[in-house]
Amino acid sequence: xxxxxxxxxxxxxxxxxxxxxIAESLGITKSSVYHHISGKEQLLQMAMDRAxxxxxxxxxxxxxxxLPAIERLERLIRRSVLVLAERFEFVTVLLRVxxxxxxxxxxxxxxxxxxxxxxxxVKQAQAEGGxxxxxxxxxxxxxxxxxxxxxxxxxxxxxxxxEAIADAVSSIAFEGLRM
Amino acid sequence: xxxxxxxxxxxxxxxxxxxxxIAESLGITKSSVYHHISGKEQLLQMAMDRAxxxxxxxxxxxxxxxLPAIERLERLIRRSVLVLAERFEFVTVLLRVxxxxxxxxxxxxxxxxxxxxxxxxVKQAQAEGGxxxxxxxxxxxxxxxxxxxxxxxxxxxxxxxxEAIADAVSSIAFEGLRM
Numbered sequence: 165x166x167x168x169x170x171x172x173x174x175x176x177x178x179x180x181x182x183x184x185x186i187a188e189s190l191g192i193t194k195s196s197v198y199h200h201i202s203g204k205e206q207l208l209q210m211a212m213d214r215a216x217x218x219x220x221x222x223x224x225x226x227x228x229x230x231l232p233a234i235e236r237l238e239r240l241i242r243r244s245v246l247v248l249a250e251r252f253e254f255v256t257v258l259l260r261v262x263x264x265x266x267x268x269x270x271x272x273x274x275x276x277x278x279x280x281x282x283x284x285x286v287k288q289a290q291a292e293g294g295x296x297x298x299x300x301x302x303x304x305x306x307x308x309x310x311x312x313x314x315x316x317x318x319x320x321x322x323x324x325x326x327e328a329i330a331d332a333v334s335s336i337a338f339e340g341l342r343m
Numbered sequence: 344x345x346x347x348x349x350x351x352x353x354x355x356x357x358x359x360x361x362x363x364x365i366a367e368s369l370g371i372t373k374s375s376v377y378h379h380i381s382g383k384e385q386l387l388q389m390a391m392d393r394a395x396x397x398x399x400x401x402x403x404x405x406x407x408x409x410l411p412a413i414e415r416l417e418r419l420i421r422r423s424v425l426v427l428a429e430r431f432e433f434v435t436v437l438l439r440v441x442x443x444x445x446x447x448x449x450x451x452x453x454x455x456x457x458x459x460x461x462x463x464x465v466k467q468a469q470a471e472g473g474x475x476x477x478x479x480x481x482x483x484x485x486x487x488x489x490x491x492x493x494x495x496x497x498x499x500x501x502x503x504x505x506e507a508i509a510d511a512v513s514s515i516a517f518e519g520l521r522m
Contacts, residue, residue, distance in 0.1 A: 177358075179356075180358075234520075234521060237520075286520075289520075293522055294521065294522060295520045295521065295522060296514065296518070296520060296521075296522055298514065299511050299514055299515065299520065300507070300511065303507075303508060303511045304511065304515060304520065306493060306496075306497050307490045307493065307511060307512060307515055308515075309493070310489055310490045310491075310492070310493020310494075310496070310497075311486045311489045311490045311493070312489075313489070313493065314485060314486065314488070314489020314490070314492065314493065315489075317485075317489070318485050318489075328479070328482075329482060332478050332479065332482045332483065332486060333486060335475065335477065335478055336478065336483060336486055336487075336515075336516055336519075337515055337516075337519065337520055338519050338520050338521045339475070339519040339521060340515075340516065340517050340518040340519030341413075341416075341465075341468075341474045341475060341478065341483065341516055341517050342413060342473065342474065342475075342517045342518060343472060343473060343474060343475055
């Protein structure tokens with residue numbers, strides 16, 4: 165049911181999707197849908213949590229490695245690409261949310277927390293001499309995540325595709341395009 | 344009138360904005376608005392053209408420099424940041440469009456043409472030995488533009504801000520974050 169709802173949210177927009185549309189796409193009645201969930205907002209929250217939990221698990225795993233900050237940063241950016249590819253429809257829902265309701269506000273707050281995790285990693289990596297000192301950490305974090313998040317606009321799932329893109333993001337962002 | 348319409352499109356969504364809303368925000372009647380334009384779709388087209396024309400002018404200027412492809416690529420990416428900052432509301436409209444109408448389809452086609460310009464520059468720069476050969480040109484172009492386009496999500500206009508971000512984009516994308 166969550167997948168069906170998320171597909172509709174992404175195709176026609178969250179606001180334009182009714183509980184009737186969700187029931188219809190599953191070939192069941194609206195009252196059957198309400199038997200399982202309280203309303204479409206609950207489905208939105210579940211979808212956004214699926215995306216955010218993936219990102220925060222990645223941050224947690226990376227934190228536990230004890231590697232230098234530059235390596236943790238690079239791993240977190242790579243993992244973010246993989247989370248985005250694996251949970252593509254959920255992340256797409258998350259990134260389109262504008263904060264119109266409490267549930268959306270909560271998701272935006274968690275997104276900002278994740279931005280802060282990345283910003284702190286950039287700062288730490290600069291302090292350790294791993295990242296060039298002339299880039300503002302918050303700007304770097306936003307640009308890194310901007311690159312990753314752009315996948316929702318153009319990524320087409322195929323075997324090995326996510327790993328190849330993670331490699332490309334990592335090459336460009338950490339080594340630079342210039343020879 | 345275009346600015347007023349674009350502000351509403353970005354605040355409440357294009358679909359949710361009526362000609363009445365546009366007239367009301369200007370303190371004039373709906374028939375006065377129709378005196379100047381055929382409908383909100385014309386305003387959408389004008390807004391998207393404002394954004395796209397800026398990008399294509401930048402591509403044209405860069406093409407005329409006769410510099411090596413890597414330098415043209417870097418200048419085009421920098422200029423794209425400046426166009427986005429200067430025409431922020433217009434680019435934001437452009438990037439939210441999903442291709443639901445002919446006007447939107449046309450804008451998406453021009454966006455893809457711009458992606459192709461960037462992809463071709465990456466290819467040429469690789470052929471000249473200016474860009475690392477292990478990155479797929481189309482993927483590199485999408486990631487570069489993903490970084491630039493992410494500004495619509497977080498950029499706050501302030502004096503010198505756009506130049507500082509253009510520098511950051513250029514440092515990260517061409518030199519890499521790693522020391």
